[in-house]
Amino acid sequence: MDFGFILINALVLACIYGTLAIGISITWSSVGLINLSYGFIFAASGYGAWLCAQYISTFGAVVLMAGILTGALMGLLVCALAFIPIHDKPSFTVRGMIATLAINLIGTQTLMWYFGPRAKSLPEIFGSWKIHLGHIVLTADKIGNIVASIVVVTLVLQWMRSSRRGLEIRAMMMNPHAAAIVGIGVRSTGFYVMAITGGLAGLAAVLLSQTYYISPFGGLTPMIKGVSIALCGGLGSVRGAAIAAVLLGLNEAITSVALGGQYVLITQFAFIILILLVRPRGIAGILDKAREA
Amino acid sequence: MTNSWRNPLYLWDVKDAVEELPTIDYVSPQEVWDRTRSSDAVMLPVGRLRYYYKWSGHGAALWNRLRYWPTRRRVLNIRGEYNPKTLRSEKTIVDKRPIWWLLGLLALALAPLFVPADLQNTLLTAGATFGIYAAINLCWMLIIGTAGIYSLATYAVVGVSAFGTAYLSIQYGIPWYGLPFIGAMIGLLSGLIIAIPATRLDGFYYALLTLGLNELCRVYAQQSRLFGSSTGGLYGADSYIPQSWDQHSQSLLAYYACFVLMIMALCLYRLINGRRIGRILRMAPEKREAFAEATGVDYRRARIFVFVISSIGLGFIGGFYTAHFRGVAFSIFSFDTVLLGLAMLVIGGLGRAEGAVVGTAIVILLDKILISMGPVRLLLIGVIMLGVVLFLREGLFGVKAQFRAWRDKKKSERRSTRAVKGGEMLPEEVTETKNKDLSYWRRYDKMQRDYLRTLISSELIEEHQRSPLGQHSEPLERLLLYFRRAPMADKYAIAVVEPFKAYRIVALSGHRGVAPRVVEDRIYGSQNEAYHGVFLRRVQDLLES
Numbered sequence: 141m142d143f144g145f146i147l148i149n150a151l152v153l154a155c156i157y158g159t160l161a162i163g164i165s166i167t168w169s170s171v172g173l174i175n176l177s178y179g180f181i182f183a184a185s186g187y188g189a190w191l192c193a194q195y196i197s198t199f200g201a202v203v204l205m206a207g208i209l210t211g212a213l214m215g216l217l218v219c220a221l222a223f224i225p226i227h228d229k230p231s232f233t234v235r236g237m238i239a240t241l242a243i244n245l246i247g248t249q250t251l252m253w254y255f256g257p258r259a260k261s262l263p264e265i266f267g268s269w270k271i272h273l274g275h276i277v278l279t280a281d282k283i284g285n286i287v288a289s290i291v292v293v294t295l296v297l298q299w300m301r302s303s304r305r306g307l308e309i310r311a312m313m314m315n316p317h318a319a320a321i322v323g324i325g326v327r328s329t330g331f332y333v334m335a336i337t338g339g340l341a342g343l344a345a346v347l348l349s350q351t352y353y354i355s356p357f358g359g360l361t362p363m364i365k366g367v368s369i370a371l372c373g374g375l376g377s378v379r380g381a382a383i384a385a386v387l388l389g390l391n392e393a394i395t396s397v398a399l400g401g402q403y404v405l406i407t408q409f410a411f412i413i414l415i416l417l418v419r420p421r422g423i424a425g426i427l428d429k430a431r432e433a
Numbered sequence: 434m435t436n437s438w439r440n441p442l443y444l445w446d447v448k449d450a451v452e453e454l455p456t457i458d459y460v461s462p463q464e465v466w467d468r469t470r471s472s473d474a475v476m477l478p479v480g481r482l483r484y485y486y487k488w489s490g491h492g493a494a495l496w497n498r499l500r501y502w503p504t505r506r507r508v509l510n511i512r513g514e515y516n517p518k519t520l521r522s523e524k525t526i527v528d529k530r531p532i533w534w535l536l537g538l539l540a541l542a543l544a545p546l547f548v549p550a551d552l553q554n555t556l557l558t559a560g561a562t563f564g565i566y567a568a569i570n571l572c573w574m575l576i577i578g579t580a581g582i583y584s585l586a587t588y589a590v591v592g593v594s595a596f597g598t599a600y601l602s603i604q605y606g607i608p609w610y611g612l613p614f615i616g617a618m619i620g621l622l623s624g625l626i627i628a629i630p631a632t633r634l635d636g637f638y639y640a641l642l643t644l645g646l647n648e649l650c651r652v653y654a655q656q657s658r659l660f661g662s663s664t665g666g667l668y669g670a671d672s673y674i675p676q677s678w679d680q681h682s683q684s685l686l687a688y689y690a691c692f693v694l695m696i697m698a699l700c701l702y703r704l705i706n707g708r709r710i711g712r713i714l715r716m717a718p719e720k721r722e723a724f725a726e727a728t729g730v731d732y733r734r735a736r737i738f739v740f741v742i743s744s745i746g747l748g749f750i751g752g753f754y755t756a757h758f759r760g761v762a763f764s765i766f767s768f769d770t771v772l773l774g775l776a777m778l779v780i781g782g783l784g785r786a787e788g789a790v791v792g793t794a795i796v797i798l799l800d801k802i803l804i805s806m807g808p809v810r811l812l813l814i815g816v817i818m819l820g821v822v823l824f825l826r827e828g829l830f831g832v833k834a835q836f837r838a839w840r841d842k843k844k845s846e847r848r849s850t851r852a853v854k855g856g857e858m859l860p861e862e863v864t865e866t867k868n869k870d871l872s873y874w875r876r877y878d879k880m881q882r883d884y885l886r887t888l889i890s891s892e893l894i895e896e897h898q899r900s901p902l903g904q905h906s907e908p909l910e911r912l913l914l915y916f917r918r919a920p921m922a923d924k925y926a927i928a929v930v931e932p933f934k935a936y937r938i939v940a941l942s943g944h945r946g947v948a949p950r951v952v953e954d955r956i957y958g959s960q961n962e963a964y965h966g967v968f969l970r971r972v973q974d975l976l977e978s
Binding site for chain 1: 583629630633634635636637638640641642644645646648649652653656657768769772775776779783807808809811812814815816818819822823826
């Protein structure tokens, strides 16, 4: 086992899953929805990118954009179906979670029905060059994945920090009731948040499809990884999610070297449970105050 | 003006009296009365009372109750009472659910006799699956509904137990009757392990964590050669169904065995939810734990207890699952299984045993009967689940209560449209005013003002200007009587600035010791002019009100 190789792999996966986890975190803390339909959004954006590559253009940036746009569109759809009708009804959190699960079931079955169970693969959007760094080989897709996810997430966070809409979203994250009182529209902000987090999921889908194939149920594992990172980092904290992504990536690398690949999930959940037993609100419980349900 | 008024004091040589004055026609107050009392709000014949059939009760037997042994509980919640009008003794069955349960279970027990022959195999297999899944869902309902722990790892516990027992049965040849009990032990162990994070974590953190645990089990079982990663599951365990029997007898035995399993799960549900621990947990629902804790309820302990007991039940079902299917497949850990299970719970309604059973029946029917439709049937189940979550508050069994709440809302909306504004009280105000006379007085006053407004005319004002004091025509007399009877607060009065030369209109404060306030700057030259000024102001106020 080459430790450097595994470390780079873990870093790449941490970047991609971290993107998804930040989306989950932002959704929960701003609109109070536990979105478990990311599996569907993820798979749908993969198929969107695939359709684009088939019929429009195989140019990398175009395919990436198609994936992000499909993800954002699916985010809007989930918002319109699961957030808008019930966000002011009793026991919204449970019902919202179940509604997103139902959307996940419907969506993945529709994809399965329409596209069939055969996996699809995307063209290599970052080209096929490689860099030798000492004895470690860095392929184009790895560098591309790391750079693209970090750039996009940084852009989104910067936008959230500097723009009017971002201010609204951050206000919702701090205190949704107070935000509503000072005139921030809960529904319109919900649409913005869901579109952005859907777009992040779409980005993750296209980046991950450089390593894995696109299939109707392929979104499940990334969603579970994203959820566990968000959980470990503390729902609602971007910094916590980033730290958790790196920690879990390291854990994955160390476990596969020391114990073997099949024990990765076991050590990962043992690690998460340990963190949550000490800090029930995740790493963010140390960093800042997380939103109370 | 055709009408005129003859002054009766004229003949007595009263000073300044005129013999006849023009006045308005007679206006009947009846018209205003009728208009106020009529309402154009629609009165729908919708009753508020719920209909109960009244059974006749013999006087001596009215208080006789059938109770069953270890408890003092009644078989049926029957209320005995004397009808206050007829004084006959009556019995009302307040809670009919035991009757429905009995009829439903009887129907399930007799169902194999009435199944058409060509569908027999499909339906009996579906019935057996229904029994197992209903039992699993009842245990899950205990965890989600009674204990309020949002665990999604239920099928993981069942799967772990099923895989464990299948492995033991294949390797060490353990007979089928041992499997459920070994399964229960495995269930206890895994329940204890999963319960550790539940002591610290909030509802949704725990839901997400258990979702991950489920995935962990799936990935581990699929990668492990021990659990048959090459064959898609572990098969070859001992089964309670004898291979030597014919097909029909085998499925019949399987059906009734699963039916008994479901009854056992129902008993467990009743034992936990209906007794002390269930009561304790009903006191500590989501977000009101602090209150329960303050009253001395150790809800954490109760929750973990229910969780562990349900996990033992789930382990038992897992062992039975192995003995039933002669093994277990990886699909028990798949995300779709969890989703379908959740769909069963949600469609029926969270927190009720009947919800779990009926929801399971609906989903299993759709899943097994429409199997020729392929993925579309799962799509259908998803759409039903989404619809139930979006439109129903408590699933199918909450429809009645939700409909009643909606109807009451509509009724109160309709009631509030009957409010007629203008001096009268709104319905909400009336309920909050202690002195109910006040609302009647307001209503009467409003009618009076409506009537007096119709009397005001230029002849009337001219008549008052001619002589503010003394005998007046009938309409003016009515008007002045009303004005004089007004309450003291803000009543107009005349203040003497300089006797016989200057007068001014003021308004009384209505409180002793508080000086009247000046209403206008105008100075009137004589007392009569000032009287008329006050009159004009009052008429103005009446017309404006």
